[in-house]
Ligand SMILES: C=C1C[C@]23C[C@@]1(O)CC[C@H]2[C@@]12CC[C@H](O)[C@@](C)(C(=O)O1)[C@H]2[C@@H]3C(=O)O
């Protein structure tokens with residue numbers, strides 16, 4: 265007897281399926297940095313940023329209550345009827361998005377809120393467009409408190425990184441994201457369950473592979489697995505979820521500032537189908553006019569910059585024209601030139 269099993273039809277959403285990770289990919293090689301011991305933290309962080317561009321921080325001092333408050337507000341928002349959320353329009357890039365990531369043809373099994381956090385009043389008016397009082401005020405309060413905590417954590421991590429690199433000026437990195445004009449973004453991702461996938465040994469792409477363009481990203485998720493990082497050899501490693509800790513990603517800008525010493529980590533999220541995943545990410549970016557170039561203090565004698573000079577404004581403009589998986593830094597690398605067919609790389613060295 266032939267049993268026909270209907271294949272889940274996700275082609276309609278244009279979301280790629282990926283083979284589910286084996287349990288062995290969960291073997292944890294993810295560096296864990298305990299912030300209660302700053303001396304050892306600074307050294308291990310530098311090592312983690314060089315090897316992986318990724319690590320987990322514990323003993324961060326951020327109360328669970330604050331985290332849970334924002335998570336509860338986000339859950340409430342995502343539980344609104346779809347029609348109400350769709351009424352908010354398409355993200356441009358900020359706003360509410362459903363499956364469509366960016367403007368260049370990327371899709372994932374998620375819905376999200378993407379917020380420009382340079383202005384509190386802009387956020388308040390956006391939030392008030394979908395929540396009435398007192399819910400809007402309560403959402404904004406939780407959001408502002410959480411973002412303030414993320415800024416402090418990003419600052420602490422960036423200062424420890426400067427210490428670890430032996431740079432006297434502790435705020436060399438942190439001042440870029442603490443600057444009043446710093447172009448930082450906040451994102452809440454909700455990956456709904458997709459139970460039809462059960463028994464197929466495959467996962468839906470939640471958020472396709474990419475690097476983050478900014479300086480640093482601080483990520484927190486609920487206890488559902490899904491996040492993976494790529495190692496230097498291209499293999500994927502699953503990050504065991506930990507709702508009490510934060511995960512730090514090195515972004516493209518920090519890779520440039522360190523002349524490639526720190527690695528902007530390629531990562532992705534698989535939606536495992538059974539449990540919903542909620543993540544909240546703070547992306548600390550520089551001011552638009554900030555020049556991005558390797559910091560002199562970090563250059564060894566005779567060391568050449570690997571990158572052409574550009575500002576964050578220029579980088580961001582080009583990044584937002586790219587597809588998620590593109591290597592956005594390639595066109596800013598020195599001695600490499602894209603041929604007109606866009607495929608071949610010539611190295612003049
Ligand atoms: C496909 C895209 C989405 C993205 C802008 C881009 O054109 C390429 C970078 C993407 C990314 C990845 C990290 C962050 O989630 C994000 C907000 C960012 O700054 O760069 C997203 C952008 C987005 O979702 O609009």
Ligand SMILES: O=C(O)CCC(=O)C(=O)O
Pocket residue numbers: 451453471476483485491531532533543545
């Ligand atoms: O949702 C996550 O855990 C990560 C998502 C991500 O990488 C991003 O939003 O840039």
Ligand SMILES: [Fe+2]
Pocket residue numbers: 474475476531
């Ligand atoms: Fe990311």
